[in-house]
Amino acid sequence: MTDHQEQAVIAVKDLAIYFGRGEHQVKAVDQVSFAIPPRQSFGLVGESGSGKSTILRALAGLDHVDQGQLLLDGEPLQIKRTKAFYKKVQMVFQDPYASLHPRHTVDKILAEPLAIHGFKDIEQRIIKVMDQVALPHKFRFRYPHQLSGGQRQRVAIARALILEPEILLLDEPTSALDVSIQAEVLNLLNRLRAELSLTYVLVSHDLAVVSYMCERVAVMQQGKLVELLQVDQDGKTYPKQAYTKQLNLASQGYDRARIEQFIDHD
Amino acid sequence: MVNQATKAPLLAVNNLNIRFPSVHGAVHAVRDVSFTMGREKVAIVGESGSGKSQTGRAILGLSPGQVSADSLIFDGIDLQRLSSKAYREIRGKRISMVMQDPKYSLNPVMSIGKQMIEACQIQMKVSKKQALARCMQMLEAVRIRQPQRVFKAYPHEVSGGMGQRIMIAMMLLSSPDLLIADEPTSALDVTVQLQILAIMDDLVQDTGMGLILISHDLPLVASFCDRILVMYAGRIVEELDASKLDQAQHPYTRGLLSCLPSHATKGQPLATLERQDSWLDEALENRGLRV
Known part of the structure; x- marks a missing residue:
């Protein structure tokens, strides 16, 4: 474990994030620690309200941190993120219907991060990134509403990739899409990771997606990290905790006898 | 009454069509959909835009489009001939609908x-x-x-x-005879999802209610329902027994199954769905896929 932490690109140490005050305080993230070595695909799974997205948002600098530390390449992250941070770490959001500006064309959406970071070769970079995500050039001057869900998510991924980051934070990148489109986006993400040596932090509620995409998976429940699972080459995990086992069973479909035995983990 | 109900189908839909007129010409959202069902669990599965929700809404007389059908018979009542007052007597009382997101429905x-x-x-x-x-x-x-x-x-x-x-x-x-559930569980966590399905299962068993479950999750409905109707671009492309999902014939159904991550070997790319225009025109009967 210490080995991991020395070379980890992202390390989370005793992270705690609370919302609200007094009696109503919710421990959204409660003493969570993990470390991600370079070029790994790391999954965060859990049911809604388990704190998986909050961790990702905290990494991106979108949520506050109450206790603990977030480290990038061994350096603690400051509350105010620098431009250099966003050059290195980019995020893709869940819903491509909501995360793209409705009145900006694809061209403008892709040019904006380049302008912020002061890149000169805007033209070449837009062409290159559209090729990378397999988006035909004819879509360049269209608006998001003229694209399908899968094409929009490609634009969102292209916007994240255009700065050539090393780390992608993926917040349920396929849960708003149909299964057939999901397959295309997952294939794209896998191909890009291999081509560009990226590190992924993937949040999902779908155990099948995470075990297909990731080498290591953290299972979250009510803010706590229940279990860290290693995914073997066949995409199988061997959970030990009761909660994770139940989650595994539940994703295998409807079975009356099994459901009777479910325990509410509220 | 009881005898009649068990013999005659609870719901018979014959050549249902729904069109949405627009400046670019009418969008044909549902094309020649026909099915009959008794007091059983039937699933309508398809991607977004396949017309599955519109089919459910048309049965309740809630579709905003131009609905036409050769016949739309619920328990011996011709739904197309009902006055709006008479429809209200059926809607909610004898046919109910559960919408997708409780946040917007309450x-x-x-x-x-x-x-x-x-x-x-x-x-x-x-x-x-x-x-x-x-x-x-x-x-x-x-x-x-x-x-x-x-x-x-x-x-x-x-x-x-x-x-x-x-x-x-x-x-x-009001103990309805038919419940139309439009993606009732897709906003929920997996374990809660199964618990909700179990509740509906009990109601079908205990009260003899018919259930139409509209969903995009093919493996889930296969483990839950009796029969599956697969819709593509407004058409029913395949109708099959839930237990025989692995014997599905239509390339669309097979494509939907094979693009799931659980079916792929890790490290191998997922199969993607190749759509064919010919699927739009083929009638179900010609292919011999009707159960």
Whole structure:
């Protein structure tokens, strides 16, 4: 474990994030620690309200941190993120219907991060990134509403990739899409990771997606990290905790006898 | 009456078409959809835009498009000939619908109890006291542990799973003969999803209700329903027994199954769906895929 932490690109140490005050305080993230070595695909799974997205948002600098530390390449992250941070770490959001500006064309959406970071070769970079995500050039001057869900998510991924980051934070990148489109986006993400040596932090509620995409998976429940699972080459995990086992069973479909035995983990 | 109901189908839909006129010409959302069902669990599966929700809405007379059908018969009643007043007698009372997202289907400024009693009194014409008893009974039927507390709460004070259970309880107040559930569980966590399905399963078993489950999750409905109708671009491309999903013939059905991550070997790319224009035109009968 210490080995991991020395070379980890992202390390989370005793992270705690609370919302609200007094009696109503919710421990959204409660003493969570993990470390991600370079070029790994790391999954965060859990049911809604388990704190998986909050961790990702905290990494991106979108949520506050109450206790603990977030480290990038061994350096603690400051509350105010620098431009250099966003050059290195980019995020893709869940819903491509909501995360793209409705009145900006694809061209403008892709040019904006380049302008912020002061890149000169805007033209070449837009062409290159559209090729990378397999988006035909004819879509360049269209608006998001003229694209399908899968094409929009490609634009969102292209916007994240255009700065050539090393780390992608993926917040349920396929849960708003149909299964057939999901397959295309997952294939794209896998191909890009291999081509560009990226590190992924993937949040999902779908155990099948995470075990297909990731080498290591953290299972979250009510803010706590229940279990860290290693995914073997066949995409199988061997959970030990009761909660994770139940989650595994539940994703295998409807079975009356099994459901009777479910325990509410509220 | 009971004899008749078991013999005649509960619902018979014959050549249902729905069109949405637009400046670019009409969008043909549902094309020649026909099916019959008894008191069983039938699933309608397809991607977004395949017309599955519109089919469900048309049965309730709620589709905003131009609906036409050769026949639309529910328990011997011709739904197309009903006056809007007569339709109201059926809608909610004998055919109910559970919508996808409880957040948008419950009234946010009315307590849950108040909206349940309102629905109950309109549908069943009972006293407030009787309505209250009925609501409590239904909340218990969907396994809400503290019905008293939930009764006083507002929709934003309950979780998604709880909200969906409340929706189902509301739809079941008048013991409908047919329940149309439009993606009732897709906003919920996997374990809650299965628990909600178990509740609906019990109701079908115990009360002999018919259930149309609209979903995009093919493996899930295969493990739950009796029969599956697969829709593509407004057409039913395949109809099969849930237990025979692995013997699916149509390339679209097979494509939908093979693009799931659980079917792929790790490290191998997922199969993607190659759509063919010919699927749009083929009639189901010609392919011999009707069960």
